[in-house]
Amino acid sequence: MEQDSVFVTTGPDGVRRPSAGVRVLVFMVPCMFLALGxxxxxxxxxxVSNAVTAEASVVTYAALPGGGYTPFLEFTTDGGVVSTELGSPIDEASLPTGSDVPVLYDPEMPANVRLTGFTYNYGFALMxxxxxxxxxxxAWLGWIILSRRAARHVPPAK
Structure with missing residues (x-):
C-alpha cells in the first residue's frame, strides 16, 4: 500500500482508500460525545434513584456569577430544615418567591438538590x-462519500 497523503492510501490494486487515521479521527469525536452523554x-x-422527594419553598433569589438568578430553597428533611441554593439559573417568573416546588435531594448531603422532572434531570445528557x-x-455519510470518491481507479504509472 502506498501512502498518497495523510488521508488517502493507494492499494496494490491501484484503488485509493481513506487511511485508517481518517477513520479514527472521523469517528472519535461522535463517540466521545456519545460516551460523555x-x-x-x-x-x-x-x-435520581437514590434521592428523596420533598416539597421546598422558594425563599429568595441570588445572582449567579455568570448571569441569571438562582432560587434559595428551604425544605424539611428527617434531620431538620435545610436552606440551600439550587445553583442553576431559573426564570423568576416560573418560580416566584414564596411558591412551593417539588425537589429531589441526596439524603446523605441534603444541600445537593435538584428540581424534579425528566427534562431537568436528563435534558443535558440527552442533548x-x-x-x-x-x-x-x-461522519458515516462523509465516510461513504469519501470512500466512493477515493475508490476511483487511479491509472497505473508507466
Missing part, C-alpha cells in the same frame, strides 16, 4: 447524546 445520564440516574448521534451520522 451516557456518563452524564448515568450520573443523573444514580442521583449531548443527540449531538453525538448527529455527528456520527454526518
Amino acid at each position: 451516557m456518563a452524564l445520564a448515568f450520573v443523573s440516574y444514580t442521583f 449531548v447524546i443527540g449531538i453525538g448521534v448527529v455527528l456520527f451520522l454526518v
Whole structure:
C-alpha cells in the first residue's frame, strides 16, 4: 500500500482508500460525545434513584456569577430544615418567591438538590447524546462519500 497523503492510501490494486487515521479521527469525536452523554445520564440516574422527594419553598433569589438568578430553597428533611441554593439559573417568573416546588435531594448531603422532572434531570445528557448521534451520522455519510470518491481507479504509472 502506498501512502498518497495523510488521508488517502493507494492499494496494490491501484484503488485509493481513506487511511485508517481518517477513520479514527472521523469517528472519535461522535463517540466521545456519545460516551460523555451516557456518563452524564448515568450520573443523573444514580442521583435520581437514590434521592428523596420533598416539597421546598422558594425563599429568595441570588445572582449567579455568570448571569441569571438562582432560587434559595428551604425544605424539611428527617434531620431538620435545610436552606440551600439550587445553583442553576431559573426564570423568576416560573418560580416566584414564596411558591412551593417539588425537589429531589441526596439524603446523605441534603444541600445537593435538584428540581424534579425528566427534562431537568436528563435534558443535558440527552442533548449531548443527540449531538453525538448527529455527528456520527454526518461522519458515516462523509465516510461513504469519501470512500466512493477515493475508490476511483487511479491509472497505473508507466
